[in-house]
Amino acid sequence: MPIAHLADGLALYYETHGPAAAAPVVMLHGATTTFRSTFRRQLPAFGAVHRVIGVDLRGHGQSNNPADALDLRQLADDIAALLDHLEIDKASLLGFSGGASVSLFFAVRHLARLDALVMVSNNMELDRARAELDFWDVERVRTEEPKWFAAMEQLHNSPVEKLLDWWAQEDTVRPDWRPEQIAHVDVPTLVMGGDRDPIIPLDQTLKLYEALPNAELAILPGVGHGIPSRRPEVFNRLVLDFLHVHSVLSAFER
Numbered sequence: 001m002p003i004a005h006l007a008d009g010l011a012l013y014y015e016t017h018g019p020a021a022a023a024p025v026v027m028l029h030g031a032t033t034t035f036r037s038t039f040r041r042q043l044p045a046f047g048a049v050h051r052v053i054g055v056d057l058r059g060h061g062q063s064n065n066p067a068d069a070l071d072l073r074q075l076a077d078d079i080a081a082l083l084d085h086l087e088i089d090k091a092s093l094l095g096f097s098g099g100a101s102v103s104l105f106f107a108v109r110h111l112a113r114l115d116a117l118v119m120v121s122n123n124m125e126l127d128r129a130r131a132e133l134d135f136w137d138v139e140r141v142r143t144e145e146p147k148w149f150a151a152m153e154q155l156h157n158s159p160v161e162k163l164l165d166w167w168a169q170e171d172t173v174r175p176d177w178r179p180e181q182i183a184h185v186d187v188p189t190l191v192m193g194g195d196r197d198p199i200i201p202l203d204q205t206l207k208l209y210e211a212l213p214n215a216e217l218a219i220l221p222g223v224g225h226g227i228p229s230r231r232p233e234v235f236n237r238l239v240l241d242f243l244h245v246h247s248v249l250s251a252f253e254r
Contacts, residue, residue: 002014002015002016003062004081004082004085004086006078006081006082006085007081008066008067009064009066010058010063010064010065010066010078010081011063011064012055012056012058012063012078012082013055013056013061013062013063014035014053014054014055014056014082015035015036015052015053015054016051016052016053016054017043017046017047017051017052017054018046018047018048018049018050018051018052019051020051021051022049022050022051023050023051023091023092023115023243023247024050024051024052024053024088024090024091024092025046025050025051025052025053025091025092025093025094025243026053026054026055026079026082026083026091026092026093026094027039027042027046027052027053027054027055027094027095027099028055028057028079028093028094028095028096028099028100028102028103029054029055029056029057029060029096029097029098029099030096030097030098030099030100030121031097031098031167032060032098032148032152032155032156032163032164032167033060033155034056034060034061034155034156035054035055035056035061036054036061037151037155038096038099038228038229039054039096039228040229041228041229041232041236042228042232042235042236045236045240046236046239046240049240049244050243053082053086053088053091055079055082057075057078057098057099057102058070058074058075058078059156059158059162059163059166060155060156060158060163061155061156061157062157063157064157064158065158065162065166068162068166069166069169069170070166070167070169070170071170071174072101072102072105072170072174072175073105073109073174075102075105076102076103076105076106076108076109076110077109077110079093079102079106079110080106080109080110080113083113089113090112090113090114090115091113091114091115092114092115092116092117092118092243093106093107093114093116093117093118094118094120094239095118095119095120095122096120096121096122096227096228097120097121097122097199097200097225098122098167100119100120100121100122101122101123101174101175103117103118103119104117104119104122104175104177104182104185104208105174105175107182107185107187108181108182108185111184111185111187114187115187115188115246115247116187116188116189116190116242116243116246116247117185117187117188117189117190118189118190118192118239118242118243119189119190119191119192119208120192120193120227120228120235121192121193121194121197121199121200121205121225121227122175122200122204122208123175123200123204124175124177124204124207124208124211125175125176125177125204125207126171126172126173126174126175126176127171127204130171130199135168135171136164136165136167136168136171137164137168138160138161138164138165141164152164177211179207179210179211182211182212183211183212183213185212185213186212186213186214187214188214188216188242188246189212189214189215189216190215190216190217190218190238190239190242191205191208191209191212191215191216191217191218192205192217192218192219192220192227192235192238192239193205193218193219193220193227194219194220194222194223194224194225194227194230195219195220195221195222195223196222196223196224197223197224197225198224198225199225200225202219205217205219216242218238220234220235
């Protein structure tokens with residue numbers, strides 16, 4: 001699969017699926033995962049009707065990270081640069097967890113390039129409780145969550161220690177939005193969360209929904225953090241229906 005060689009030595013791994021002429025949807029995975037590990041259960045359904053562009057964010061999977069740090073603003077700009085590389089003017093973004101946070105920064109920084117936005121399981125404000133728990137601490141993860149640590153070793157070219165440290169640093173400053181800072185993000189948006197999510201509190205999903213002027217809300221009962229993999233049939237139907245309806249409405253308005 002291709003590698004996009006972009007500015008400042010960045011090499012982003014990406015995949016494309018589905019008809020080249022179909023409406024493009026960029027899928028952005030969560031922190032410490034990859035496109036394939038997050039969205040493998042979405043590919044058949046989405047690839048049947050959309051041009052799917054799946055990306056390994058910088059420092060994840062097969063993508064490098066010459067900056068040796070993570071910044072959600074830079075990650076959003078990376079996606080804009082990838083769209084330039086692929087000669088795509090506008091696309092819909094589907095982001096999960098950390099990828100959803102990247103999607104919101106993309107919307108703020110590159111709004112004119114968005115057709116629609118789907119954000120699943122992400123914070124609107126800083127999670128100070130997570131920082132206090134040493135969520136990203138390498139030794140904690142190695143000893144208390146060895147399956148997670150082993151999975152990261154298999155998924156990423158970057159050392160696990162670096163990946164966790166990058167997220168630990170970024171998690172102390174972003175995302176941290178106030179409602180007025182995102183009130184101009186008026187593209188059709190679907191905000192989704194699980195009511196049993198141990199990582200993203202339900203109130204964060206509700207705050208994000210309430211702050212966006214053209215948003216719809218989907219709360220999945222009895223579901224934790226990994227909605228795309230835990231409830232793929234429901235997830236796929238909700239998102240595909242949302243994208244279809246807004247595509248039809250957009251065509252009608254033109």
